[in-house]
Amino acid sequence: AQPAKLLVLPGDGIGPEVMREVGRVISWLEKNRGIAFEITEDLVGGASLAEYGEPIRNEVIEKARAADAVLFGSVGDPRRGHVGFDKRPEVAILKLRQELELFANLRPAKVFDALVDASTLKPDVVRGLDIMIVRETVGGIYFGDPRGIETLPDGTRRGINTEVYTTPEIERVARVAFEMARKRSGHVCSVEKCNVMESGLLWKEVVTDLHAREFSDVKLTHMLADNCAMQLVRNPRQFDVIVTGNLFGDILSDLASMLTGSLGMLPSATLGAVRADGKCAALYEPIHGSAPDIAGQGIANPIAQILSFAMLLRYSLNLQDEAKMVEEAVSRVLESGLRTADIMSEGMARVGTSVMGEAIVREL
Amino acid sequence: AQPAKLLVLPGDGIGPEVMREVGRVISWLEKNRGIAFEITEDLVGGASLAEYGEPIRNEVIEKARAADAVLFGSVGDPRRGHVGFDKRPEVAILKLRQELELFANLRPAKVFDALVDASTLKPDVVRGLDIMIVRETVGGIYFGDPRGIETLPDGTRRGINTEVYTTPEIERVARVAFEMARKRSGHVCSVEKCNVMESGLLWKEVVTDLHAREFSDVKLTHMLADNCAMQLVRNPRQFDVIVTGNLFGDILSDLASMLTGSLGMLPSATLGAVRADGKCAALYEPIHGSAPDIAGQGIANPIAQILSFAMLLRYSLNLQDEAKMVEEAVSRVLESGLRTADIMSEGMARVGTSVMGEAIVREL
Ligand SMILES: CC(C)[C@H](C(=O)O)[C@@H](O)C(=O)O
Ligand SMILES: CC(C)[C@H](C(=O)O)[C@@H](O)C(=O)O
Numbered sequence: 258a259q260p261a262k263l264l265v266l267p268g269d270g271i272g273p274e275v276m277r278e279v280g281r282v283i284s285w286l287e288k289n290r291g292i293a294f295e296i297t298e299d300l301v302g303g304a305s306l307a308e309y310g311e312p313i314r315n316e317v318i319e320k321a322r323a324a325d326a327v328l329f330g331s332v333g334d335p336r337r338g339h340v341g342f343d344k345r346p347e348v349a350i351l352k353l354r355q356e357l358e359l360f361a362n363l364r365p366a367k368v369f370d371a372l373v374d375a376s377t378l379k380p381d382v383v384r385g386l387d388i389m390i391v392r393e394t395v396g397g398i399y400f401g402d403p404r405g406i407e408t409l410p411d412g413t414r415r416g417i418n419t420e421v422y423t424t425p426e427i428e429r430v431a432r433v434a435f436e437m438a439r440k441r442s443g444h445v446c447s448v449e450k451c452n453v454m455e456s457g458l459l460w461k462e463v464v465t466d467l468h469a470r471e472f473s474d475v476k477l478t479h480m481l482a483d484n485c486a487m488q489l490v491r492n493p494r495q496f497d498v499i500v501t502g503n504l505f506g507d508i509l510s511d512l513a514s515m516l517t518g519s520l521g522m523l524p525s526a527t528l529g530a531v532r533a534d535g536k537c538a539a540l541y542e543p544i545h546g547s548a549p550d551i552a553g554q555g556i557a558n559p560i561a562q563i564l565s566f567a568m569l570l571r572y573s574l575n576l577q578d579e580a581k582m583v584e585e586a587v588s589r590v591l592e593s594g595l596r597t598a599d600i601m602s603e604g605m606a607r608v609g610t611s612v613m614g615e616a617i618v619r620e621l
Numbered sequence: 622a623q624p625a626k627l628l629v630l631p632g633d634g635i636g637p638e639v640m641r642e643v644g645r646v647i648s649w650l651e652k653n654r655g656i657a658f659e660i661t662e663d664l665v666g667g668a669s670l671a672e673y674g675e676p677i678r679n680e681v682i683e684k685a686r687a688a689d690a691v692l693f694g695s696v697g698d699p700r701r702g703h704v705g706f707d708k709r710p711e712v713a714i715l716k717l718r719q720e721l722e723l724f725a726n727l728r729p730a731k732v733f734d735a736l737v738d739a740s741t742l743k744p745d746v747v748r749g750l751d752i753m754i755v756r757e758t759v760g761g762i763y764f765g766d767p768r769g770i771e772t773l774p775d776g777t778r779r780g781i782n783t784e785v786y787t788t789p790e791i792e793r794v795a796r797v798a799f800e801m802a803r804k805r806s807g808h809v810c811s812v813e814k815c816n817v818m819e820s821g822l823l824w825k826e827v828v829t830d831l832h833a834r835e836f837s838d839v840k841l842t843h844m845l846a847d848n849c850a851m852q853l854v855r856n857p858r859q860f861d862v863i864v865t866g867n868l869f870g871d872i873l874s875d876l877a878s879m880l881t882g883s884l885g886m887l888p889s890a891t892l893g894a895v896r897a898d899g900k901c902a903a904l905y906e907p908i909h910g911s912a913p914d915i916a917g918q919g920i921a922n923p924i925a926q927i928l929s930f931a932m933l934l935r936y937s938l939n940l941q942d943e944a945k946m947v948e949e950a951v952s953r954v955l956e957s958g959l960r961t962a963d964i965m966s967e968g969m970a971r972v973g974t975s976v977m978g979e980a981i982v983r984e985l
Contacts, residue, residue, distance in 0.1 A: 377746045416823030420782045452711045459780030486876040512850040
């Protein structure tokens with residue numbers, strides 16, 4: 258078999274140190290499961306800005322295009338201070354999404370039994386929580402034109418952004434959500450603000466039509482974005498799959514993650530369209546940020562990055578067994594009582610990044 | 622003294638029944654505090670649609686303009702089924718905001734000691750919570766042009782909305798937030814998505830400049846909207862005043878309200894520009910909706926509507942003492958153990974809408 262071609266982009270802050278732990282898992286899989294990887298690593302975000310004067314080079318985009326999957330760390334480095342809007346580290350991830358047409362961001366919010374007390378919500382409210390948010394990531398107000406800041410003749414300045422969604426953009430991401438729901442509890446909740454935004458009205462119509470045409474076996478409900486934020490706090494377990502646009506998805510998926518109380522545990526995948534070679538472009542990243550405040554101290558939790566790699570095994574390489582092995586190793590390590598600082602609680606054993614990584618490999 | 626001219630708009634669902642309890646408080650103030658009110662009542666929302674074929678008549682807008690303040694119930698009536706985008710009940714509140722230039726929505730999220738257990742969050746996380754969200758309400762993506770749904774030559778449909786903010790629009794709402802913070806704990810957190818939206822970049826710059834020019838005694842911080850959603854769940858007491866645009870404010874204020882676990886308790890005020898007569902237009906409404914599922918059963922909680930009226934006494938009529946009297950009467954009734962169904966807990970006495978209203982008047 259051809260080796261699996263991965264592009265690894267550790268990025269800024271804790272990115273490189275949590276990515277190192279994925280390296281251990283990769284070595285283990287090579288040695289013990291006979292899986293061949295061909296790995297290229299490169300710079301993105303603040304790290305790339307420092308070296309090349311831009312948050313991501315076209316060359317890196319091309320490497321991403323050529324890879325079977327991209328494993329991304331995190332970007333953002335406040336120590337670099339004010340850089341122009343075009344040079345900010347976030348451009349790296351935004352460009353990768355857009356250039357590779359990575360349109361469906363899958364963000365699970367799952368409460369691990371061993372960590373139910375880490376949540377600020379009462380255990381009875383979040384125990385067993387398992388939500389999948391499917392967020393559209395190449396459209397909406399993030400990329401619509403016109404955009405910018407203009408100065409009017411009288412000196413007043415105007416900031417403008419445009420939310421645009423077309424029928425096919427909505428359909429393709431809704432399709433991912435419906436298919437996902439079929440493998441889960443069979444319920445999709447579509448979220449917009451159709452009571453004030455026409456783009457939300459179109460969103461709702463397109464999702465409703467697609468449902469009637471192809472997915473009537475799945476239960477479909479609709480919810481306004483403000484109500485969804487409330488319901489996620491009031492009774493989050495009412496949700497199975499949530500599908501929504503770029504901006505609402507950004508906010509609601511972060512909110513849902515925080516319900517678990519353990520951001521350092523949560524992976525994500527962003528999938529693109531099927532390419533000419535029959536594969537689809539995909540990028541995997543932890544949902545936590547670059548956490549510059551704790552970078553370099555060896556205390557960051559590597560689990561979200563490792564679980565992102567498990568998602569990569571499952572979705573991009575179709576290695577279901579290996580994905581499961583990694584996920585179960587993580588669960589067992591947690592049950593054994595090891596904790597990084599972010600998920601530490603009384604009576605557990607506090608460990609650093611590399612001890613956690615080693616423990617997971619040992620469980621494999 | 623001239624009587625205080627109020628326009629009362631009960632609206633749909635539970636609106637009329639909770640408004641009735643405010644009527645008792647008004648009668649009490651007339652009798653016992655010698656305050657004269659001149660009250661006009663009218664229809665809005667589904668109720669107006671049924672009677673006049675539109676969610677709000679121009680005549681009602683004119684009455685609102687002529688009043689010292691508007692006391693609003695809630696709108697929305699799903700039983701009326703599908704009406705066009707222009708006819709939806711929400712148009713009533715959107716038009717009132719826009720026509721009266723009610724640009725600053727003040728949404729307190731406060732946890733009453735007696736109700737700390739009503740929250741889905743752990744008591745230690747929300748005890749003493751007292752946040753004021755100042756949401757811009759006549760600009761942003763709610764009102765920007767171009768907007769609508771268009772069909773392209775190839776049959777694809779496109780939904781479009783535009784987010785627009787100008788320097789003066791941002792300044793005036795930020796000013797309200799800074800002034801509010803001076804009377805509270807002296808901290809404003811300004812929220813946008815300046816890492817992906819230029820309108821957010823302008824927002825941040827204008828708030829920063831205004832702060833430097835006029836409010837350097839207030840502490841100003843900035844936060845991205847997605848992070849703010851997380852922080853509201855992780856540690857909500859870090860906030861004092863939050864100022865943000867229309868769309869983020871919609872979502873984040875609902876989220877913050879739900880942290881208290883008792884929506885039926887929370888009032889809001891929306892203030893406008895100072896008018897020629899030296900007064901400023903203002904509208905007061907509970908943050909809960911029309912709750913059609915429990916309408917007409919006499920079990921709705923009238924407290925949010927009564928506390929909205931207390932805000933009216935304070936902000937529009939400058940009756941500080943009377944506002945305080947009403948608020949304290951509410952606290953005492955809660956301490957005495959009376960509860961409507963929505964805030965019921967073990968060992969308390971469950972009462973309906975009118976018993977709760979009467980009890981509050983008795984405490985006055
Ligand atoms: C880094 C930033 C541009 C990004 C976003 O807003 O999409 C982040 O918040 C995310 O959710 O992936
Ligand atoms: C009724 C609706 C238009 C409104 C809004 O979205 O602004 C409501 O959700 C609110 O927050 O007042």
